[in-house]
Amino acid sequence: MATGLGHRFPGTSWLFSGLDLDLRPGEVTGLCGPSGCGKSTLMSVLAGWSPPVEGTVRSEGVRRTGWIFQNPHGVPGRTALDHVALPLLARGHARGDAQERALAAMADFHLGGLASRPYRELSGGEAQRLMLARALCSAPDLLLVDEPTAQLDLRTARSVNASLGRVAAEGAIVVVATHDPGTRRACTRIVDLEEYA
Numbered sequence: 001m002a003t004g005l006g007h008r009f010p011g012t013s014w015l016f017s018g019l020d021l022d023l024r025p026g027e028v029t030g031l032c033g034p035s036g037c038g039k040s041t042l043m044s045v046l047a048g049w050s051p052p053v054e055g056t057v058r059s060e061g062v063r064r065t066g067w068i069f070q071n072p073h074g075v076p077g078r079t080a081l082d083h084v085a086l087p088l089l090a091r092g093h094a095r096g097d098a099q100e101r102a103l104a105a106m107a108d109f110h111l112g113g114l115a116s117r118p119y120r121e122l123s124g125g126e127a128q129r130l131m132l133a134r135a136l137c138s139a140p141d142l143l144l145v146d147e148p149t150a151q152l153d154l155r156t157a158r159s160v161n162a163s164l165g166r167v168a169a170e171g172a173i174v175v176v177a178t179h180d181p182g183t184r185r186a187c188t189r190i191v192d193l194e195e196y197a
């Protein structure tokens with residue numbers, strides 16, 4: 001999917017260079033390396049948001065890209081269920097069907113009891129899991145996830161890590177930036193950006 005990638009910002013040294021990535025549907029690729037080494041930057045290059053300074057990203061087969069941020073943002077007054085059902089409604093599902101699918105995805109992430117809660121009342125971990133439930137319903141071809149367990153307790157982190165594989169099993173290419181050994185274990189492969197510095 002990416003060949004000879006290299007990126008730097010004007011006036012700074014290379015963050016990474018000579019990076020080849022063969023990303024496949026069904027796999028979870030973990031991006032590791034110290035803070036500031038360029039994990040988020042690489043994800044933004046893979047998403048097509050920032051053109052790489054060197055190399056090419058081929059995105060055939062990637063029609064829908066999802067991004068889950070480290071501190072997810074939702075619409076404060078809309079319910080948790082609205083957030084998960086919206087992408088289904090946007091894809092043409094009838095309201096009842098969209099809500100049923102959204103509730104099933106939320107139950108998978110232990111969010112079943114929070115369906116009618118406004119987003120502003122969710123904890124950080126609940127919001128993170130809500131975004132993963134939404135990603136599952138959005139059926140992205142490429143899902144980029146930035147440090148999903150950074151603010152979660154161990155039990156919730158385990159369920160989030162397991163769910164990365166579930167999104168991949170639905171046919172997505174999943175790329176996750178992480179410092180968490182638990183998330184590393186959930187990955188099909190690890191790319192250590194320090195090796196490309």
Ligand SMILES: Nc1ncnc2c1ncn2[C@@H]1O[C@H](COP(=O)(O)OP(=O)(O)OP(=O)(O)O)[C@@H](O)[C@H]1O
Binds near residue numbers: 009010034037040177
């Ligand atoms: N638009 C920009 N202009 C200049 N420098 C930038 C820009 N965006 C990021 N950087 C710098 O590029 C480096 C890599 O940032 P990036 O966010 O990709 O690192 P990271 O590996 O994801 O870090 P962390 O683990 O802390 O999230 C950092 O030194 C950052 O300050």
